[in-house]
Amino acid sequence: MIIETPDWDFNSLTSPVIACGSNNELLNTTVASVYEPAEDTFLVLDALQLDLELTVRNRLLCQSFSSGNLPTKNDPLLVVELGSGAGLLSAAVAKSLRKDILTSVTDVGVHCIAVDINPAACHATSHTCLLNNVQVDVVCGDLLSWMRHPKSTCVNIKNVSQGNSYGLIDLLLFNPPYVRGPNGECAIVPMVLKSDTIENSTENQLQSKIADAAWLGGGPDGVEVLKKALHQAADFLSERGVFYVLMIDYNYAALVREEINARCEQDVNNFGVINENNSKDYVLLTTFGDGTAKKPLACRRILSRQVPGEKLSVYRVYRPHILDNY
Amino acid sequence: MKLLTHNLLSSKSLKNVKVGYPLRIVAKDVKISEKEFNMEFVTKMIPKLDWKVLVEAAIQIGHGNGLPEQLVDDYEEDEDLLKKIHHILMEVEVINGELICPETERIFPISSGIPNLLLNEDEVS
Numbered sequence: 001m002i003i004e005t006p007d008w009d010f011n012s013l014t015s016p017v018i019a020c021g022s023n024n025e026l027l028n029t030t031v032a033s034v035y036e037p038a039e040d041t042f043l044v045l046d047a048l049q050l051d052l053e054l055t056v057r058n059r060l061l062c063q064s065f066s067s068g069n070l071p072t073k074n075d076p077l078l079v080v081e082l083g084s085g086a087g088l089l090s091a092a093v094a095k096s097l098r099k100d101i102l103t104s105v106t107d108v109g110v111h112c113i114a115v116d117i118n119p120a121a122c123h124a125t126s127h128t129c130l131l132n133n134v135q136v137d138v139v140c141g142d143l144l145s146w147m148r149h150p151k152s153t154c155v156n157i158k159n160v161s162q163g164n165s166y167g168l169i170d171l172l173l174f175n176p177p178y179v180r181g182p183n184g185e186c187a188i189v190p191m192v193l194k195s196d197t198i199e200n201s202t203e204n205q206l207q208s209k210i211a212d213a214a215w216l217g218g219g220p221d222g223v224e225v226l227k228k229a230l231h232q233a234a235d236f237l238s239e240r241g242v243f244y245v246l247m248i249d250y251n252y253a254a255l256v257r258e259e260i261n262a263r264c265e266q267d268v269n270n271f272g273v274i275n276e277n278n279s280k281d282y283v284l285l286t287t288f289g290d291g292t293a294k295k296p297l298a299c300r301r302i303l304s305r306q307v308p309g310e311k312l313s314v315y316r317v318y319r320p321h322i323l324d325n326y
Numbered sequence: 327m328k329l330l331t332h333n334l335l336s337s338k339s340l341k342n343v344k345v346g347y348p349l350r351i352v353a354k355d356v357k358i359s360e361k362e363f364n365m366e367f368v369t370k371m372i373p374k375l376d377w378k379v380l381v382e383a384a385i386q387i388g389h390g391n392g393l394p395e396q397l398v399d400d401y402e403e404d405e406d407l408l409k410k411i412h413h414i415l416m417e418v419e420v421i422n423g424e425l426i427c428p429e430t431e432r433i434f435p436i437s438s439g440i441p442n443l444l445l446n447e448d449e450v451s
Contacts, residue, residue, distance in 0.1 A: 076367045109367030111330050122440045137331040138440045146443035148336035148347045
């Protein structure tokens, strides 16, 4: 699949999965388990087209006039996509952040990493990125569980001003498995993906389990995997970092409900900041992050689309002490 | 897998592993491909890296020549050094090999340039 940016043009494209399969017999047996680009993928792409350039320019690089006395930054960006599947989003973002395309990011440079739990998806992502002539490193892993913790190792920063308690990821992207199972089934966890741990299981059953992991979000609200990713985002996002994540309406409702419950338990009197003007487009999440040091995350809806049977939205998740100025 | 990515990898999710960093590399195939030198990118990326880990990794895969053990303070002005760092960060890729947990010796395979950090059920902490 060759992606034209910045005007995403998919009309004349073949599926990246097919492209992989025809080149590699090994992959041909497993590609059925790789999630192919669908309406949710395209919604994330549309949201990025709306939001990405402003986020990079105003927030990550502080080049906005309205940011007043903030110095302009020119740090290279670390971009990570979780659950990259066929690799469309990673390829598109890597392509749009090249300096010849996103002109406001001249000379900054990016390092992109795509992550998937499904080895076949990792290969598909790698192949899609190759076809699109973009540099993306692929890691086979469970969300960010493979990443060194910001605190566990010291980094040779000359002037440690922030206490270095933020992570390194500037842009995090996730089109997660968001569907709830009919009986609140758990999300498919990585260990069942390893064939040596499954007894009496045929290859077909294994493949269908891997395929299920691409859409089954887990639990009665389909948010198990999403919440795990939010915990990691709270820890691993850089101070000005942004996490773009897709949710279905009942995912978001569950996050808001759990936030209200958590604040009731803590006897916190600041219910006003859960929602802005009772807006359904914004929630302040306070329960995410590893261990005792919870780090608040603001979650703002930037684009929605009604498709038959479901309403999907893309949210921009970020640290609330860095205000939106766009 | 570029060494820039390796600099971020840890096996901390393994049971009983305290730090799990850095992972040792045993490289079977290494690919070199020329990339445009972006001095700004390299200069600004260095503070985000664990320098010692980068140098160790470069030596492990046989490309450690010319990288100082200690990063000099005025590296920003040393274009030759920055070009060497550009080479090791952007142009060198491990295609096939292994990553090894420093505490448990658990092996994570690298194949077709993709490191596999997945764990079995009984390995997760």
